[in-house]
Amino acid sequence: MNKIIEARFLAPDIKLFKIEASKIAQKRKAGQFIILRVHPDGERIPLTIADSNSKDGTITIIVQGVGKTTKQLNTLEAGEYIQDLVGPLGKPSDIENFGTAVSIGGGVGTAIAFPTAKALKEAGNHVISIIGGRTKELVLLEDEMRAVCDEVYPTTDDGSYGYHGFVTNKLQDLLNEGRKIDFVLAIGPIPMMSAVAEVTRPHGIRTVVSLNPIMVDGTGMCGGCRAIVDDKTVFVCVDGPEFDAHKVNFNILTKRNRMYLLQEKVSYEHYCKLERKIKEEVEV
Amino acid sequence: MEMAGITPKERMAIQRHHMLEQDPDVRNKNFSEVNLGYTVELAKEEALRCIQCKKPLCIDGCPVTINIPAFIKKIEEGDFKAAAAILKKDNALPAVCGRVCPQEEQCEKVCIVGRKNAPVAIGYLERFAADWERENLGIQLAEKKPSSGKKVAIVGGGPAGLSCAGDLIQMGHDVTVFEALHEIGGVLIYGIPEFRLPKAIVKAEVEGLKQMGVEFRTNSVIGLTDTVDELLQEYDAIFIGVGAGLPYFLNIPGEQLNGVYSSNEYLTRVNLMKAYDFPRSDTPMFNIEGKRVAVFGGGNTAMDAVRTSLRLGATRGMIIYRRTETEMPARIEEIQHAKEEGVEFMLLAGPLEFHGTEDGWLRSVTIQKMELGEPDASGRRRPVPIEGAIEEIPIEVAVIAIGNGSNPIISKTTPDLNVNKWGNILVDENTMKSSKKGVFAGGDIVTGGATVILAMGAGRKAAKAIDEYVKNKDIW
Numbered sequence: 041m042n043k044i045i046e047a048r049f050l051a052p053d054i055k056l057f058k059i060e061a062s063k064i065a066q067k068r069k070a071g072q073f074i075i076l077r078v079h080p081d082g083e084r085i086p087l088t089i090a091d092s093n094s095k096d097g098t099i100t101i102i103v104q105g106v107g108k109t110t111k112q113l114n115t116l117e118a119g120e121y122i123q124d125l126v127g128p129l130g131k132p133s134d135i136e137n138f139g140t141a142v143s144i145g146g147g148v149g150t151a152i153a154f155p156t157a158k159a160l161k162e163a164g165n166h167v168i169s170i171i172g173g174r175t176k177e178l179v180l181l182e183d184e185m186r187a188v189c190d191e192v193y194p195t196t197d198d199g200s201y202g203y204h205g206f207v208t209n210k211l212q213d214l215l216n217e218g219r220k221i222d223f224v225l226a227i228g229p230i231p232m233m234s235a236v237a238e239v240t241r242p243h244g245i246r247t248v249v250s251l252n253p254i255m256v257d258g259t260g261m262c263g264g265c266r267a268i269v270d271d272k273t274v275f276v277c278v279d280g281p282e283f284d285a286h287k288v289n290f291n292i293l294t295k296r297n298r299m300y301l302l303q304e305k306v307s308y309e310h311y312c313k314l315e316r317k318i319k320e321e322v323e324v
Numbered sequence: 325m326e327m328a329g330i331t332p333k334e335r336m337a338i339q340r341h342h343m344l345e346q347d348p349d350v351r352n353k354n355f356s357e358v359n360l361g362y363t364v365e366l367a368k369e370e371a372l373r374c375i376q377c378k379k380p381l382c383i384d385g386c387p388v389t390i391n392i393p394a395f396i397k398k399i400e401e402g403d404f405k406a407a408a409a410i411l412k413k414d415n416a417l418p419a420v421c422g423r424v425c426p427q428e429e430q431c432e433k434v435c436i437v438g439r440k441n442a443p444v445a446i447g448y449l450e451r452f453a454a455d456w457e458r459e460n461l462g463i464q465l466a467e468k469k470p471s472s473g474k475k476v477a478i479v480g481g482g483p484a485g486l487s488c489a490g491d492l493i494q495m496g497h498d499v500t501v502f503e504a505l506h507e508i509g510g511v512l513i514y515g516i517p518e519f520r521l522p523k524a525i526v527k528a529e530v531e532g533l534k535q536m537g538v539e540f541r542t543n544s545v546i547g548l549t550d551t552v553d554e555l556l557q558e559y560d561a562i563f564i565g566v567g568a569g570l571p572y573f574l575n576i577p578g579e580q581l582n583g584v585y586s587s588n589e590y591l592t593r594v595n596l597m598k599a600y601d602f603p604r605s606d607t608p609m610f611n612i613e614g615k616r617v618a619v620f621g622g623g624n625t626a627m628d629a630v631r632t633s634l635r636l637g638a639t640r641g642m643i644i645y646r647r648t649e650t651e652m653p654a655r656i657e658e659i660q661h662a663k664e665e666g667v668e669f670m671l672l673a674g675p676l677e678f679h680g681t682e683d684g685w686l687r688s689v690t691i692q693k694m695e696l697g698e699p700d701a702s703g704r705r706r707p708v709p710i711e712g713a714i715e716e717i718p719i720e721v722a723v724i725a726i727g728n729g730s731n732p733i734i735s736k737t738t739p740d741l742n743v744n745k746w747g748n749i750l751v752d753e754n755t756m757k758s759s760k761k762g763v764f765a766g767g768d769i770v771t772g773g774a775t776v777i778l779a780m781g782a783g784r785k786a787a788k789a790i791d792e793y794v795k796n797k798d799i800w
Contacts, residue, residue, distance in 0.1 A: 063549055077506060083597060083606035084506075109606055124506040126543035256597070256607075259504050259545055260731050261569035262589035268580060273573065278733070292580050295684030299582045303608030310603040 041121040042076075045098055051177050053105040054148055055114045056090075062097030064089070064127045070159035071133030071250065071282055074101065075258040077124040078113050085109050086255045086277075088152040089128060099127075102151035102180070108307040129258045130281050137164040138223035138246070142214070143189070144207050144236055146172040146228020150180045152250055153227040158188040165223070166190050170210050172228065176201035208235045221245055226285060230294050237285035247285040251276045253296060268292050332375040340442035341370040352634045352665035355518045355600060359423070364402075367452040371400035373437055374444045381434040382446060387781030388487070390414045392431060392446055399449055405464070408457035411450060412466045416490030417483065417529045417780065419458060420512060422451025423521050425777045426655050458525070463532035469496035474794040477502060477559040479546045479734070482510020484565030484767025486533065487780035491787035493536045497794065500559070502544040507596060510567055512776070514596040515588070517628050519635065520658075523595075547733035552741065552763060560794040561762050563786050564749060565779065568728040568768035574620065578678025579724075583610055583686035587625045587725035594632055610721055613637035618689060618717065620644050620675055621725030622652035623773075627662050629723045634665055638721070641667045646674040646694055646707045672696070672707060676714070678722060688718045728773050738763075748772055756786035757793075761800050764790055 046058035064074060073088045091100040105111040116122075133156045141160045145153035150171050161167045169189040173179035179194045179201055186192045194202030195210050203210050207228075215221065224247040226236035233249040240247040253265040253276050260278035267276050268289035274280065344360040345351070351358050362370065374396040382392045391410055398407035411418040427433075427447035435443035457464060474497045478485040481503035489499045507513050509526045534540065546552060546566075555562055571586035573579055590609075593599040597607035617633035619626045622645040633641040643662070645652065648671050652659060663669070672694040679688045693713035696705040730747035742750045742759035749758055749765040756764045766782030768774055793799060 067549065081598070081601075081605040083608075124543050126504065126506070126545060126549070128548055129545070256589055256592055257505065259569075259733065261571070262592055263571050263573065263586045264589045266573075266580065273575075273579070292684070296580065296582060298683070299610070300608045303602065303611070307603045307606055307608060 041123060042125045044116055044118050044120050044122065045096075047116060047118050050102065050180055053114065054102065054178075054180065055105070056100060056102050057113075057116070058098045058100050059122060059125065060097060061099045061125055061127075062094075064125075065092040065097050065099050066094045068092050068099065068128035069132030070135065070155040072128035072130050073258070073281065074099070074125055074127030075129060075255065076113075076122050076126075078109060078116075079123050082123060083109055084124075084256055084258070086129070086252075086258055088155075088250070090151040090154055102148060104148040107304050108311045111308070112311065126258070130277060131279070133159060133225075133282055134248070135159045135163045139165065140168065140219070140221050141165040141223040141225065142168045142170065142211065142221055143185075144170045144172070144211065144224065144226040144228070144232075145180070146207055146226075146232040147174070147178055148180065149228030149232070150185070153225060154181055154184060154188075156225055157185065160223075160225070161188050161190075168214070168221075169193070170195060170207045171202075172196075172207035172232070173201070174198065206235070207232060208239050211236065211239050215239070215243060224248070224285075225250075230290055230297070233285060233288075234290040237288070237290075241286055248282050249285040249288060250281045251283060251288065251293060252281070253293060254299060267296075330372065335373055335375050336437050336441055338369070338373045340373065340445055341366045341448075343445075343448050348661075348664040348666070351519065352631070355635055357522050358519050358661060361455055362448055362452045364456075367399055367449060368402060370445050370449060371396045374400070375437060377436055381436065382431040382444075385431040385434040387430065387777045388414045388784055390431075390450070395453060396444070396446070396449055399453060404453055404456040405461060407453040408464065409466075411453055412464070414784075415450075415780070416487045416533065417526075418450050419454035419525045419529060420483070420521060421777055421780065422447050422449075422454055423525075424512075424516060426775060428656060430777065455525075458528055463528055463535070465532060465536055466490075466494050468494055468536060471498070472496040472794070474498065474560045475500070475558065476790055476794065477555045477562045479552075479555075479562060479564045480504075480510060480566040480767075480769075481508040481530075481540065481542075482565060482567050482767065482779065483512060483776045484567070484779035484783040485510070485563065486530070486783070488563045488565060488766070488783035488787045488790075489538045490533055490536070491784050492790060493533065493538050495787070495791045497791070498539075499537070500539045500541060502546050502550070502555075503540065503542045504545040505596065506542050508540050508542065514592045515625065515628070517591065517595055517632055519631065520628065545733065547737040552734060552738040552760070556762055560797075561764065561790045563756075563783070563790060564734060564758070564763065564765040564769060565767040565783060566731060566734060566769045567779075568730050568773045570729040570731045571724065572727050572729060573724055574675055574726065576675055576677055578680055578686070581678050581680040581686040582684050583720055584678060584722045585610075585724070587619070587621070587629045587723050588728065590629055590723045591625070591632065594636075600636060612721060614639055615720040616640040616642070616718060617721040617723065618642045618644050618719045619723040619725055621727070622647065622654055623725060623727070624654045624658055626723075626725035627654045627658040627667075629725050630667050631662055631665055633721070633723075634667065642670055642717075642719075643667060644670045644673050644675065644689075644691065646672065647704065648672060648696065651704050673715075674707070674709070679716070686720060686722060688716050689722060691715045691717055728768075730769055730772070746772065754785075755789035756782060757789065757800070762793070762797075
């Protein structure tokens with residue numbers, strides 16, 4: 041069991057947790073993730089380690105409530121416990137001094153991009169961060185990014201804050217301005233990562249994405265997270281999660297991630313019904 | 325020689341007693357155990373069949389050399405507690421082994437009674453004694469030597485690790501088991517289904533080890549959470565029993581379609597994550613109800629997967645195997661049970677390609693029909709494709725159960741640990757010592773996918789060598 045030290049919402053449905061996990065805090069490197077289980081009948085879900093503090097032995101994860109498990113997780117408060125937490129899993133990001141590196145985060149993807157952006161800066165890169173959100177309140181971690189990056193550009197789809205447009209539009213603008221870009225890291229929804237890959241492909245810019253397939257164990261024993269990269273099967277949990285964006289088959293990843301859409305809905309509705317029942321019983 | 329008023333000849337004439345089992349048409353709709361075990365009467369009658377050989381071959385047939393005639397004698401006498409105690413001396417998990425060992429290839433294969441009649445049902449009797457003890461007295465703890473002050477780390481909470489831990493704790497050492505998953509048991513928990521091995525039994529036997537003093541640390545992926553080198557700073561010796569948990573795929577087109585599972589994923593979702601109880605438990609799986617399921621492979625894992633499918637409501641559960649039933653590595657009993665439950669066997673058939681819908685869902689598989697050709701290096705007749713004999717079979721779910729390789733996490737993070745080209749750890753056969761001082765290994769990570777009892781045998785062998793090593797580290 042791992043104790044939650046801090047829990048606060050960063051945006052509607054997006055919550056930051058600081059959790060006691062001293063071993064993981066000492067070991068983890070940028071790009072790695074954990075798998076957790078909220079309760080004894082819970083499922084195992086993967087979440088990227090957004091930050092860690094080896095001194096106080098905590099790791100930080102940022103969770104968007106999109107279904108049963110994440111919504112339930114987001115009801116937990118400081119002082120409560122996570123049933124199971126394992127990590128650090130996956131390969132660390134490949135960090136070098138590339139020159140100018142652009143970190144692109146879409147929605148909660150910014151939380152995943154943050155540790156790598158920080159590591160890129162520490163490796164001597166000039167780091168530009170593009171933070172995308174559908175609307176103003178979904179632009180995450182701007183202050184944190186400003187603290188570790190040289191330039192930060194928030195963008196919103198609806199123009200309610202920062203640059204009006206998609207992250208890819210901003211990236212294209214930078215290229216059109218003739219900025220020399222040596223490395224791009226893109227993390228977010230699949231359509232966004234796939235669109236970034238198409239922007240950088242003609243320029244031959246090394247582009248890395250962090251894939252988000254369905255996972256069970258996260259240690260390479262089941263292949264549920266398999267994806268096609270460079271026409272070969274890879275297990276994202278042990279071979280990734282970061283891969284060359286120009287070689288990833290996003291089409292197959294998208295289809296595979298739809299595998300349990302129906303069951304995910306059933307599970308969420310089942311959970312809501314139970315919650316309502318508990319509330320009613322408490323009121324009676 | 326006459327015992328209990330009955331001659332050896334009379335003993336050998338008694339017919340082997342069948343175990344009671346659930347009716348096939350009932351059991352293929354539930355996850356409760358198929359075999360119901362012996363009653364006290366049946367167990368005592370079956371025990372009468374043992375002729376108490378002077379030089380018992382059955383003991384040599386058992387990878388952990390249980391004193392088989394001695395425990396059977398105790399059953400015959402009705403002293404079930406003593407029978408269980410004899411088992412415990414050599415086997416940390418008798419209720420598990422009595423259920424999942426392939427006795428027909430081991431102890432029962434060499435039973436003298438089996439030369440003229442069916443062999444004594446040693447596995448059923450082992451299971452009976454262990455179950456009787458657990459149900460009537462609770463798990464009884466084996467005796468423990470005084471503390472040695474030595475610390476041993478066991479990596480992997482499967483059968484090899486558990487038997488090694490069981491022996492070492494009895495020898496008086498401090499034992500800590502590191503397990504990557506959130507539950508202890510390895511394949512006993514995530515692989516073998518409830519209907520063959522109830523999880524409560526595994527948990528009870530693990531609980532016994534806990535009470536003996538074994539410490540279990542779940543959610544620890546050695547290589548990532550801690551490395552082997554880091555463990556060596558804290559522990560006097562390490563045993564690696566991480567199994568063969570890396571699934572092989574067929575590497576044919578369409579394998580990425582939705583509905584295609586590795587047997588590891590399929591069984592882990594059902595057994596460990598209890599997906600059959602969805603949505604009460606959170607882990608989903610493909611809705612098998614009313615679907616056609618094809619399982620590729622002929623081992624116990626394939627039987628477990630296909631029988632699971634029927635229990636999840638599949639209309640067709642098919643085994644597709646490229647050789648014939650004779651070559652199937654699965655236990656005869658499991659093949660028999662599968663057939664009774666309605667599993668279809670498609671033999672001499674190999675998959676060529678999976679076909680899917682526009683949206684990426686599996687809809688069929690094309691199969692190449694085979695015939696048996698000349699024997700290959702293994703001595704088995706090689707299946708040869710029959711030209712033009714290709715068939716497309718509509719299916720919605722495919723499970724690949726063609727074996728597992730070794731997970732590279734430990735070998736990659738421990739460069740001075742020698743492995744072969746398949747990633748299996750190289751050890752001395754007698755001591756289970758690896759190339760790295762203080763590190764021993766055994767079970768599937770050394771042999772490749774094998775059996776529960778062989779893994780347990782390796783764990784015991786290693787425990788003996790570890791005991792000697794921690795007492796005198798000069799003997800490496």
